[in-house]
Amino acid sequence: MRKIPLSSSHLGVQELTFITKAINNNELTKGENLEGFEADLELYLKEDRYVAALSSGTAAIHLALLQLGVTLNDEVICQTFTFCGSSNPIAYQGATPVFVDSEPETWNMCPNHLETAIKDRISKGVKPKAIIIVHLYGMPSKIDELLEVAAKYKIPVVEDAAEALGSTYKGRQCGTFGDFSILSFNGNKIITTSGGGAMVCNTEEDKKQTIFYATQARDNAPHYEHSKIGYNYRMSNISAGIGRGQMEVLDKHIGLRRDMNAFYVNLFKGIKGVEVQKQPNSDFYSNFWLSCILIHKDAPFTKAQFQSAMEAANIETRPLWKPMHMQPVFEGALYFGDKLSEALFNKGLCLPSGSNLEQKDLDRITKVVKDLL
Numbered sequence: 135m136r137k138i139p140l141s142s143s144h145l146g147v148q149e150l151t152f153i154t155k156a157i158n159n160n161e162l163t164k165g166e167n168l169e170g171f172e173a174d175l176e177l178y179l180k181e182d183r184y185v186a187a188l189s190s191g192t193a194a195i196h197l198a199l200l201q202l203g204v205t206l207n208d209e210v211i212c213q214t215f216t217f218c219g220s221s222n223p224i225a226y227q228g229a230t231p232v233f234v235d236s237e238p239e240t241w242n243m244c245p246n247h248l249e250t251a252i253k254d255r256i257s258k259g260v261k262p263k264a265i266i267i268v269h270l271y272g273m274p275s276k277i278d279e280l281l282e283v284a285a286k287y288k289i290p291v292v293e294d295a296a297e298a299l300g301s302t303y304k305g306r307q308c309g310t311f312g313d314f315s316i317l318s319f320n321g322n323k324i325i326t327t328s329g330g331g332a333m334v335c336n337t338e339e340d341k342k343q344t345i346f347y348a349t350q351a352r353d354n355a356p357h358y359e360h361s362k363i364g365y366n367y368r369m370s371n372i373s374a375g376i377g378r379g380q381m382e383v384l385d386k387h388i389g390l391r392r393d394m395n396a397f398y399v400n401l402f403k404g405i406k407g408v409e410v411q412k413q414p415n416s417d418f419y420s421n422f423w424l425s426c427i428l429i430h431k432d433a434p435f436t437k438a439q440f441q442s443a444m445e446a447a448n449i450e451t452r453p454l455w456k457p458m459h460m461q462p463v464f465e466g467a468l469y470f471g472d473k474l475s476e477a478l479f480n481k482g483l484c485l486p487s488g489s490n491l492e493q494k495d496l497d498r499i500t501k502v503v504k505d506l507l
């Protein structure tokens with residue numbers, strides 16, 4: 135039996151055309167795919183944003199923090215319920231993370247806990263340098279409330295939309311709300327460039343500066359002149375070619391992921407104690423990159439039973455992200471919240487959510503659930 139994966143890349147038909155052209159023109163590193171992919175993303179996101187394509191989403195967060203002036207011993211607030219790509223760049227800059235827990239409706243950063251954290255840090259004489267908000271699993275966070283708190287204390291926001299390309303909040307694309315916003319095109323994301331990411335900037339100047347830092351910070355001189363430390367973070371023209379092809383199928387694939395979510399809502403309908411993650415109201419439009427469930431105490435099966443039944447049928451499931459404040463590498467880090475993310479981690483699972491699953495895959499998943507009952 136074929137393994138049913140959580141989320142795998144799903145190619146369209148044009149990727150090969152874009153790559154082949156780059157190879158035929160001997161433009162592997164720079165070239166028209168790079169500019170073309172950035173233009174595609176700018177068109178898609180709207181709001182007059184400027185996009186710089188980079189080697190990963192993590193690299194984008196790193197350059198966002200760098201450009202916001204985050205440096206040694208600064209504090210940066212970060213959603214604790216996330217993937218390490220959100221928080222590791224804080225450490226790259228020698229800064230200290232302050233983790234903030236989630237609220238139950240979107241599973242993303244709680245505006246109240248955020249304000250508590252900011253007030254506490256200011257009262258100790260350290261004003262946080264930046265706030266990293268995340269739209270986990272594609273679900274938009276409570277953006278208005280979070281931005282209001284950030285604005286009240288005049289702290290810039292890095293918006294981690296790595297999982298949320300195509301999700302919208304009050305009709306506006308995720309990835310357009312931050313002082314800097316980031317996207318990821320890693321192999322398991324909603325679209326892929328094999329590996330890659332992007333910085334979404336509010337000004338052309340920010341985009342230029344992002345590319346400057348992503349290409350080893352070369353000053354304007356005939357020789358190699360450097361007055362800043364730079365990084366090798368630019369996306370290649372080959373990767374961007376895959377991205378251009380993927381942009382053509384993005385909306386279709388979002389539709390299919392949303393269909394997967396509807397499939398789970400239907401599958402678990404009427405099963406007490408099993409809760410499928412849902413959009414709080416019509417302000418929140420999720421790409422449902424991954425469909426997630428919580429298995430509560432009153433469910434007819436335990437999380438472990440469900441996991442092992444799925445595993446026996448060669449169907450992948452995965453626990454929700456383990457919160458960063460619980461990770462050994464961030465032991466002792468400051469944390470504000472009421473442990474909601476810990477409860478989500480204990481009860482939750484991600485289910486196969488790919489846009490390329492077939493009816494026979496859905497039938498296999500259905501059978502596991504029916505057999506368990």
Ligand SMILES: *Cc1c(COP(=O)(O)O)cnc(C)c1O
Nearest residue numbers: 190191192217219220296318320
């Ligand atoms: C994937 C991901 C990243 C990092 O992206 P990469 O391209 O893998 O470096 C950051 N944050 C979140 C929430 C992610 O899911």
